Ligand code: SF4
């Protein structure tokens with residue numbers, strides 16, 4: 001595998017392995033979002049999908065996530081025009097916008113903990129949706 005594959009290949013041409021390596025493990029995409037019906041503006045919350053292990057920042061059932069959580073973002077099946085649903089730091093969104101991977105990305109740092117150490121992952125601030133009522137979601141809006 002080309003060690004700088006993300007610089008030399010389009011997202012569409014990446015192998016499954018390359019595609020998965022691109023994910024930094026931040027779990028920001030697993031935070032629940034609210035959308036302003038009029039403006040279409042998206043707001044992230046600190047409330048995470050019930051399937052997220054909020055300490056490890058990993059999905060507890062990644063292979064079956066599509067069946068377990070219909071709202072889960074299956075990024076490889078999304079159109080580029082839908083990437084605004086991803087956080088601005090997401091590697092897939094960054095590359096789709098022609099931007100480089102940041103220094104804290106594990107592919108750049110060589111350290112899978114750098115995404116946590118840089119404060120990018122949801123570790124430390126996310127709470128599971130199991131602990132809140134959906135009516136309270138607006139009270140959990142955050143700036144990412
Ligand atoms: S936001 Fe992007 S980089 Fe972060 S976990 Fe989700 S898919 Fe991976």
Ligand code: SF4
Nearest residue numbers: 030049052059065072
């Ligand atoms: S199903 Fe898994 S990958 Fe999808 S949003 Fe929930 S925790 Fe994240």
